[in-house]
Amino acid sequence: MNKLIAIWMLFGLALPAWAGDEVKLEDIKLDTSMAAVERGADTLMNVCHGCHSLKYVRYRDLLTAGIDKKKVDTWRGDQALDTAMTGLLPDDTAMQMYGKIPPDLSLMTKAREGGTNYVYSYLIGYYITAEGAASNHVFPATRMPDMLGISGATDAAQRSEIQHKAQDVVSFLAWASDPHEEERRRLGFYVIAYLFVLTALLYVVKKQIWSRLKK
Amino acid sequence: MADSDVLDDDGRRDFLVKVTSVVGGAGAAAACIPFIASMNPSSDVLSKATTEVDLSGIPEGGMHTVAWQGKPVFVLHRTREQIDAMKNSNGGFQPEPDQQRVKQPEWLVVVGVCTHMGCVPNKEGPGWTCHCHGSQYDDSGRVVRGPAPKNLEVPPYRFIAADKLVIGEA
């Protein structure tokens, strides 16, 4: 038994060591409404899509999801509806400018520990250091400039506007990384409800059959 | 194992077992739907349902073969003589006036799949010949010699400009 206690004590020591190097992420309540997704897409197309691709998302998917056709038409220009939302920045230009190719955003909220909270905290994580350089709390080595301008925003109204923008972008990215999520949850609700009924029936059947056995 | 453990039928339980079997069976059947549906064309295949054709590159008397939903579609730029010849005949096994098979008499658009066994006929002389089993079609895509039972299918299409048409939507 002493051994057990010793292990649990050591266990306690290990915990803070692991938690220590984690950056505290903002906790956001994700707005999954199509309006938020559409606003986010708007910001993303104007601010992010210049450099970042979303190669697993096609313009038609945006239509299917219920985004206004006029908007989709402006974004896609003369590209066909079935074109993937590949980036506009050629790879070698990107290498010259940033030294790396900006990551594809199709799966971004699923591809980072912390998910949507990470992406949001990153987007609003920019600040100006004492030396006057821009840095990021969540990802100090980032090469991406502060596109939403949070580091330069001083008054509360401006900051809150940028935070809302970042939230909408995250809503869009969350949709893009898992476009069937809403369908999945809806179907899941019915499946689980059905399983409860079925299991209850199976329980009663089992109970009745076993009740015949004498102790 | 005592004999009394072997069950004889009891009306109430029998009913319950039946209800449960029906509910469970319905669930099992419903669970098959996603599996069957997954074998249907996926959304990216479905969205390739239309094909745009640029007509400006097809000379009079010439033909282009374009892919529509993975199938060959013959787009034939017919000459005056071909048009006249087709206007005057009604085809063979499945008589059909030429006007009903074209939207503009100069342009014949037919699915290039033989109605017999699904081979692709070759353009030979006037009309097409299918080398699999020797069926022949005229310049309106109508079958004139068997064993093919039907005329070549006319896909839904429409002109979106003077020299552009889209196949797949009427």
Next chain:
Amino acid sequence: MSNKIIQWIDHRFPLTSFVKHELTAYPTPRNLSYWWNFGFLAGFVLVLQVVTGIFLAMHYKADIAMSFDSIQHIMRDVNYGWLLRFMHSTGASAFFLVIYIHMSRTLYYGSYRAPRELMWWTGQGLLLLLMATAFMGYLLPWGQMSYWGATVITNLFRATPFIGDQVVVWLRGDYTVGDATLTRFFALHYLFPFLIIGGVMVHLVALHTVKSSNPSGIDLADKDNIPFHPYFTSKDFYGLGIFLIVYCTFVFFFPNSLIEPANNIPANPMQTPNHIVPEWYFLPFYAILRSVPNLVGGVVAMGLSVMVFSFMPYLDRSQIPGGAHFRPWYRVMFYLFVVDMLVLGYIGYIPPTDSSIIVGQAATLVYFTLFILLPYISRREEQWLIRRGLPPEVQALIVSETREISKYPKRRRRGDTT
């Protein structure tokens, strides 16, 4: 009509008698608890994985240039592809959960003891096949975690004496994990489930020869057995209902919780993610690997930690029936083992730090010490229990059952008529 067909078949093939002997009238101890449901559940999950896997294989492409894209194609474009994929990825975890519970039950109740050693060993073989299948399947999405997991695990074979490096290259078909590796893993990932099905058949034939164990640990006399159908069919299906509720909750509401974020980034041989972890079901063994500060030693320790279960029929020297049920010392060891596994799992999950390495080494030591001490402890415990007297209910059970058995010296066997 159907009677006639069955008669026709029975004339040529023992259908009715087979179903009667092995399923409907198959004698099963009446005192089995719900812990005995998990064998059936494992069979169900096996079928689930095979079926979802076959349908996924219709859309998947085993080519390093296409596999990541083909997963996204399945997730986004294929009708209900997301459902098939999440069922399969969640199913892998469900399979291990069910198997680990099934094994824990066997350990707790001492069901591995004579005459069920072969069941235990075929089960052990099935566990190894399952692990290999899961490991190879994990490479197929060709994400960062897939790639680096496969790199690390194939590298374990460097511990092979003399030809280690060649073995690793041979396994991969390339100097690094590459296209050849992916293609062969896909081929074997498709094959192994069928080997598992074969193994399950052997496991079941062995089961039907020695019959189910039960919580008392005493082979019950005939009067205490009941026909499998409808008693255990109804019980197994009720258990299945509960299982499906848990499983579907994960499939529909938390499927991504079982997929590491890094696996949503395509494999990049030039950059290792900061924190690579195996799937949760490998974590305790991975922790043991990491606790030994030597390549060969670590691999041997990890291999032993999985294989050591095979020796249980010999390590456990006690004849006291019922496993941990009636054996207080063994019960303590069992729970200590479970806690130790959890500690190892946690240590395997976190990135190694100075203190975590020490905890991991302590837990590894506890792990093996438990097995090593078992022969001694079990023998001492048996003596102690006999001196002290078994609990009255066990004593009564042994007396009544042995009298019952001696009354009918020939026990019912396969082929006897009722």
